[in-house]
Amino acid sequence: DDGIPVGSDEDEGVEVRQKVVQVDPKEQEDFDRELKALLQESLESRKSEVRTRSTLNMKVPMNVLEGSKDQRAGESESGEETMDEEGGNAGGGSKVRVKVLMKKGHKQQTRQMFIPGDCPLVQSTKEQEAAELEE
Amino acid sequence: EEPPGAGAGEDGYDYGKGDFVEHACRYCGIHSPACVARCNVPSCRKWFCNSRGNTSGSHLVNHLVRAKHKEVCLHKDSPLGETILECYNCGCRNVFLLGFISAKAENVVVLLCREPCLNVNALKDMNWDLSQWLPLIDDRCFLSWLVKVPSEQEQLRARQISAQQINKVEELWKTNPDASLEDLEKPGVDDEPQPVVLKYEDAYQYQNVFAPLIKLEADYDKMMKESQSKDSVTVRWDIGLNKKRVAYFVFPKEDNELRLVPGDELRLRYSGGTSHPAWQSVGHVIKLTAQEEVALELRASQGVPVELSHGFSVDFVWKSTSFDRMQGAMKTFAVDETSVSGYIYHHLLGHEVEHQIIRNTLPKRFGAPGLPELNASQVLAVKSVLQKPVSLIQGPPGTGKTVTSAAIVYHMAKQGQGQVLVCAPSNVAVDQLAEKISSTGLKVVRLCAKSREAVSSPVEHLTLHYQVRHLDTSEKSEMHKLQQLKDEQGELSSSDEKKYKALKRATEREILQSADVICCTCVGAGDPRLSNFRFRQVLIDESTQATEPECLIPLVLGVKQVVLVGDHCQLGPVIMCKKAARAGLAQSLFERLVILGVKPFRLQVQYRMHPCLSEFPSNCFYEGTLQNGVTVNERQSTGIDFPWPVPNRPMFFYVQMGVEEISASGTSYLNRTEAANVEKIVTTFLRSGVVPSQIGVITPYEGQRAYIVNYMSRNGSLRQQLYKEIEVASVDSFQGREKDYIILSCVRSNEHQGIGFLNDPRRLNVALTRARYGIVVLGNPKVLSKQPLWNSLLTHYKEHECLVEGPLNNLKQSMVQFQKPKKIYN
Ligand SMILES: [Zn+2]
Ligand SMILES: [Zn+2]
Ligand SMILES: [Zn+2]
Numbered sequence: 001d002d003g004i005p006v007g008s009d010e011d012e013g014v015e016v017r018q019k020v021v022q023v024d025p026k027e028q029e030d031f032d033r034e035l036k037a038l039l040q041e042s043l044e045s046r047k048s049e050v051r052t053r054s055t056l057n058m059k060v061p062m063n064v065l066e067g068s069k070d071q072r073a074g075e076s077e078s079g080e081e082t083m084d085e086e087g088g089n090a091g092g093g094s095k096v097r098v099k100v101l102m103k104k105g106h107k108q109q110t111r112q113m114f115i116p117g118d119c120p121l122v123q124s125t126k127e128q129e130a131a132e133l134e135e
Numbered sequence: 136e137e138p139p140g141a142g143a144g145e146d147g148y149d150y151g152k153g154d155f156v157e158h159a160c161r162y163c164g165i166h167s168p169a170c171v172a173r174c175n176v177p178s179c180r181k182w183f184c185n186s187r188g189n190t191s192g193s194h195l196v197n198h199l200v201r202a203k204h205k206e207v208c209l210h211k212d213s214p215l216g217e218t219i220l221e222c223y224n225c226g227c228r229n230v231f232l233l234g235f236i237s238a239k240a241e242n243v244v245v246l247l248c249r250e251p252c253l254n255v256n257a258l259k260d261m262n263w264d265l266s267q268w269l270p271l272i273d274d275r276c277f278l279s280w281l282v283k284v285p286s287e288q289e290q291l292r293a294r295q296i297s298a299q300q301i302n303k304v305e306e307l308w309k310t311n312p313d314a315s316l317e318d319l320e321k322p323g324v325d326d327e328p329q330p331v332v333l334k335y336e337d338a339y340q341y342q343n344v345f346a347p348l349i350k351l352e353a354d355y356d357k358m359m360k361e362s363q364s365k366d367s368v369t370v371r372w373d374i375g376l377n378k379k380r381v382a383y384f385v386f387p388k389e390d391n392e393l394r395l396v397p398g399d400e401l402r403l404r405y406s407g408g409t410s411h412p413a414w415q416s417v418g419h420v421i422k423l424t425a426q427e428e429v430a431l432e433l434r435a436s437q438g439v440p441v442e443l444s445h446g447f448s449v450d451f452v453w454k455s456t457s458f459d460r461m462q463g464a465m466k467t468f469a470v471d472e473t474s475v476s477g478y479i480y481h482h483l484l485g486h487e488v489e490h491q492i493i494r495n496t497l498p499k500r501f502g503a504p505g506l507p508e509l510n511a512s513q514v515l516a517v518k519s520v521l522q523k524p525v526s527l528i529q530g531p532p533g534t535g536k537t538v539t540s541a542a543i544v545y546h547m548a549k550q551g552q553g554q555v556l557v558c559a560p561s562n563v564a565v566d567q568l569a570e571k572i573s574s575t576g577l578k579v580v581r582l583c584a585k586s587r588e589a590v591s592s593p594v595e596h597l598t599l600h601y602q603v604r605h606l607d608t609s610e611k612s613e614m615h616k617l618q619q620l621k622d623e624q625g626e627l628s629s630s631d632e633k634k635y636k637a638l639k640r641a642t643e644r645e646i647l648q649s650a651d652v653i654c655c656t657c658v659g660a661g662d663p664r665l666s667n668f669r670f671r672q673v674l675i676d677e678s679t680q681a682t683e684p685e686c687l688i689p690l691v692l693g694v695k696q697v698v699l700v701g702d703h704c705q706l707g708p709v710i711m712c713k714k715a716a717r718a719g720l721a722q723s724l725f726e727r728l729v730i731l732g733v734k735p736f737r738l739q740v741q742y743r744m745h746p747c748l749s750e751f752p753s754n755c756f757y758e759g760t761l762q763n764g765v766t767v768n769e770r771q772s773t774g775i776d777f778p779w780p781v782p783n784r785p786m787f788f789y790v791q792m793g794v795e796e797i798s799a800s801g802t803s804y805l806n807r808t809e810a811a812n813v814e815k816i817v818t819t820f821l822r823s824g825v826v827p828s829q830i831g832v833i834t835p836y837e838g839q840r841a842y843i844v845n846y847m848s849r850n851g852s853l854r855q856q857l858y859k860e861i862e863v864a865s866v867d868s869f870q871g872r873e874k875d876y877i878i879l880s881c882v883r884s885n886e887h888q889g890i891g892f893l894n895d896p897r898r899l900n901v902a903l904t905r906a907r908y909g910i911v912v913l914g915n916p917k918v919l920s921k922q923p924l925w926n927s928l929l930t931h932y933k934e935h936e937c938l939v940e941g942p943l944n945n946l947k948q949s950m951v952q953f954q955k956p957k958k959i960y961n
Contacts, residue, residue: 014478016488016489023190023298027191032191032275034200035192035275043250046227060241098243101244102215103226111216111218112214113214113280115280119280120269121235121267122237
C-alpha cells in the first residue's frame with residue numbers, strides 16, 4: 001500500500017444532476033394495500049390468540065435508573081464516540097441518549113442509542129420532567 | 136504456478152475485493168452496517184437497506200411486504216448490536232406490530248407489541264408512558280434512528296432498482312431463494328444479447344450489459360483457439376540461457392484471424408510410438424520469427440524427448456485470465472465504492488455531473504526533461520489534462536501522442552499524489568511509453584505478465600523481473616543464491632522453492648513500491664501483484680483500441696484522475712464474436728464519452744507524412760485540422776528513382792481489374808493480379824535503392840497477406856532474402872506503426888458483393904496514414920467508387936493526376952468511370 005487514504009475528503013463534492021425520483025402512484029397504491037393487509041392480518045392473528053400472558057415483567061431495573069437524566073449527545077462522560085454527524089437523517093437538531101431495555105435470554109440488559117430531540121418518545125419524558133419540576 | 140484459491144480466478148486472485156459483502160442490500164447493494172438489517176425468516180435471511188430508492192417504501196419494508204416476511208435482525212455493528220427485534224414483554228417478533236414506548240421519568244425505552252401487550256392493563260400502573268407508542272415502521276420506512284437511511288451519495292452509487300424489478304425478483308425468490316437480480320435479465324441461449332447504451336443507471340446495469348458480452352467473446356475465443364490443434368509437427372531443440380528447454384517448430388498461420396503472440400501457452404505432445412512413450416508438456420511462446428517459426432519455452436525440464444524431431448502435435452492452451460479480470464473489474468466497480476471516485480463513477484456512467492476542476496499548481500513549463508520540446512497543441516493538452524479529473528486526448532497519426540503522454544505522466548508524478556499507473560491494451564505500446572517516461576528521469580517499473588517474462592523486450596532493464604534479478608543488496612543474496620540454484624538445476628526442492636517465492640514476492644513488492652510510475656497492459660493492471668496498490672492517477676494510451684471492461688481494469692484501483700489517449704477515427708478493439716460486436720462491445724469507452732459530449736483534446740501537428748499524404752486524411756477524418764510538422768523537403772526521396780506519375784507527389788492509385796477469389800480457408804479473399812503487381816512495385820522500389828525495412832505491404836485480408844508473402848518469395852526477380860525481409864501485414868495489425876513506403880492492396884473486385892472490410896472509414900484512415908515518404912494503392916475503382924468515402928479518395932487522386940494504369944514503367948492517367956456513390960453497409 002502506498003499509504004494514501006482511500007475514499008478521502010475530496011470525494012465529497014460530487015454534484016450529480018439527479019433526475020427527480022417519481023414513484024408510480026399505481027405502484028404505491030398497490031404497495032400500500034399489501035402493507036395494510038399485512039398489518040391487519042398480524043393484528044387479527046394476535047387478537048384471536050388467548051390472552052394468558054399475565055406475567056408482566058416490565059419493571060425498569062434499578063441500575064438503569066442511576067445517572068441517566070437527559071444527557072445530550074456529545075457531552076458523554078466516558079468520552080465515547082457520539083453519533084456520526086454526516087448522516088443528517090435522524091431528524092436534525094440535537095440528539096438525546098436513551099437506553100433501550102432488552103432481554104437476552106432471560107437476562108435484562110440495556111444498550112445505548114441516540115434519538116432525535118424532537119422524537120415523541122423524548123417529548124413525553126421532557127414533559128414529565130417539567131411537570132415534576134413544577135410540583 | 137500459484138495454486139488457485141477456492142472460487143478464485145485463474146491466477147489465484149479473488150476478483151473484486153468488495154466482491155461479496157454478505158450484508159449488502161439484496162436490492163441495491165448498499166452495505167453500511169448502520170443502514171441495513173436482515174430478514175430473520177430462516178428460509179430467507181437476506182439483507183436489505185432502509186433507503187427508498189425509487190420506490191415508495193424502504194427496501195427493507197418492501198421486502199417484508201412483498202415476501203410477507205415479518206421478522207428482522209439488526210446488524211452486529213448497529214447501535215443495538217446483533218438483535219432480533221422483539222416485544223420486551225411477550226417476545227413477539229412481528230415487526231408490523233412492534234413499537235417503542237418510553238418510561239415516564241427516565242430516558243429508557245423498550246420495544247412493545249401493539250397487541251396484546253400495549254393493551255394490558257397492568258402496564259398502565261407502572262412507569263411507562265403508553266400514550267406515545269411509536270411504531271417501528273413509519274411512513275413505509277423503519278425508524279431512521281434505528282436503521283439509518285443511507286446518505287444521498289451512497290444512494291446515488293447504489294443499484295437503481297425499480298419497483299417492477301423488486302416485484303420480479305421477489306417472485307423469483309419464491310422458487311429460487313439464491314437467485315440474483317442479474318438472473319432476471321439473463322438472455323436466453325439463442326437471444327441476442329442486450330446492446331450497449333450511452334448511459335447507465337448504475338454500475339450494476341453496466342455490468343449486466345457488459346458481462347454477457349465478455350462471456351460471449353471469451354467463449355468464442357476459447358472455442359476458436361482450442362480448435363487449433365496441429366499434428367505432424369517437426370521440432371528442433373535448443374536450451375535457453377535460463378537452462379530451460381526451447382522447442383522450435385513451424386506453426387503455420389492459416390488465413391484465419393488467429394494470431395499467435397509471445398506469451399501464449401501451447402501444449403507440445405508426442406503420442407508415443409515403439410521407440411518412445413507418450414509425452415507432453417506445456418510451454419510459453421517466447422518468440423515468433425518472420426518465417427512463422429515459434430519458439431516455445433517448455434515448463435518441463437526432465438524427460439523431454441530431445442532425441443525425437445518428428446510426429447509432434449501442438450494444441451493451444453486457452454487462458455481465461457484476461458476475461459476474468461474484466462469481469463472482476465466490473466464487479467469491483469459496482470460493489471466497492473472506493474474503486475473510483477464519485478465524480479468518475481458518475482461520469483463514466485454518463486450521468487450529468489457538475490463540472491470539477493482539480494486545483495493543482497501548474498508547472499511553469501509543460502515539457503519534461505529528456506523529451507523533445509512540445510508544440511503548442513501538445514502544451515495545451517498537457518495543461519488542460521492536469522486540471523481535469525477526466526480527459527480525452529485524441530492523437531491523429533504521427534502527432535506525438537507518446538511524447539505528450541509521457542509529459543503528462545511526468546507532471547502528474549511530480550504532484551505528489553502517489554504513484555501513477557500507465558497502461559495500454561498492447562504490450563508494444565506499453566513498452567514505448569515506459570521508455571519515453573523513463574527518459575524524463577522518473578523511476579519506472581514495467582510489470583509484465585509472468586508468461587511473458589522470457590519474451591525479450593526493448594525495455595528489459597525497466598521490467599520488474601529484470602530488476603528483481605539485478606537488485607544488488609546483501610539482504611537479497613539469499614534469493615540470488617536460490618535463483619542461481621534454480622537456473623542451474625532447472626528446479627528447486629519444495630522447501631527451497633517456497634523460500635524463494637516468498638523472498639521474490641517481498642522483493643517485487645519493494646521494487647514496485649519505490650517506483651514513481653508503474654507501466655503495464657490494461658489486463659496487467661489486474662495482476663495480483665498490484666492488488667494492494669492504489670492509484671489516484673491513471674493514463675491509458677491507445678484507449679480506443681480497448682473494450683470498455685478492459686479499460687476499467689486499471690481504473691478500479693482507486694482512480695481520481697484519468698487520462699484516456701487514443702483516436703476514435705482509427706480502428707477500435709478487435710472483437711472476434713460477431714454477436715458481441717453487433718451488440719456494441721467494439722465501441723471503446725473513449726468513443727462513448729465522445730458521443731456523450733466530452734470533447735477530446737486533439738493534437739494537431741503531424742510529423743510523419745509527406746504533406747501530400749496527410750492532405751486527404753486531414754480533410755476527411757479530422758475536419759482539415761491536421762497541420763504538417765514536416766516539410767516537403769524533409770520527405771523528399773532523394774536518390775530514389777521511382778516512377779511517381781507526378782514527380783513531387785509521392786502517391787498514386789494503381790487501377791487493377793483482376794478479380795477477387797475466395798481463399799483456401801473459405802473465410803478470406805485474395806487477388807492474384809494485385810499480388811503480382813505488388814511484387815513488381817516492391818522490386819522497383821528495391822532496384823531504386825530503397826531497403827526492405829523501409830517498405831510495408833498492407834492489405835485488409837489475411838488471405839491476400841499470406842498469398843503475397845508466398846508469391847513474392849517464389850516469383851520475386853531479386854534475391855529471395857530481400858523479399859523475406861519485407862513486412863507484409865494486415866491493415867489492422869499495422870495500426871500505431873509506420874514505414875517509409877506503403878503499398879496497399881485492396882483486393883475486393885467483384886460485380887455485386889460490395890467491399891466488406893473496406894467499408895469501415897477507420898480502416899481506410901489507418902491504411903492511408905502509415906507511410907512517411909510515399910504510398911501506392913492498388914484497387915478496382917469501379918467497385919470501390921460505390922462507397923462514398925472511397926469515391927472521394929478516388930476523386931482526390933484523379934484531380935491530382937495520380938489515378939493511373941498500365942505497366943509500371945509507362946503509367947498513364949486512367950479514364951475509368953466511377954460509379955455513383957451510395958450508402959451500402961455490409
Ligand atoms: Zn425475507
Ligand atoms: Zn437497498
Ligand atoms: Zn408483546
